Amino acid sequence: MPGLAGSTATFATIEACDAAGIACYSGGQFELGIGRTQVQSIASLCFPDGPNDCAPVMFHGATPERLEAVTGPVTPPAGHVGFGWDAPTPANAV
Numbered sequence: 001m002p003g004l005a006g007s008t009a010t011f012a013t014i015e016a017c018d019a020a021g022i023a024c025y026s027g028g029q030f031e032l033g034i035g036r037t038q039v040q041s042i043a044s045l046c047f048p049d050g051p052n053d054c055a056p057v058m059f060h061g062a063t064p065e066r067l068e069a070v071t072g073p074v075t076p077p078a079g080h081v082g083f084g085w086d087a088p089t090p091a092n093a094v
Contacts, residue, residue, distance in 0.1 A: 010042065014042075014046045014047070018046075018047075023047065023050050024043075024046065024047040024050050025050060025051050025052065026039055026040075026042065026043035026047070026051075026053075026054055027052065027053045027054065031054075036054065039052075039054050040056075
């Protein structure tokens with residue numbers, strides 16, 4: 001949604017939809033890195049029960065030969081502030 005509407009316009013759109021009882025949808029077709037974490041953060045904070053197609057950042061750089069999905073919740077690092085963090089990916093998993 002930020003890519004389509006712009007940063008502050010995104011929040012105005014969410015507010016208008018909420019006031020009108022319109023469910024918001026969040027997608028991340030082209031967002032990677034910080035863009036994807038922003039889409040995920042906005043969706044989880046503003047309409048957590050709404051539909052989305054935001055893939056986890058853990059799939060960045062994944063290839064079918066080595067794709068290993070982590071199931072269950074991912075715990076953020078202690079003291080983290082802001083959008084996203086370096087979540088585990090097949091490329092940086094230890």
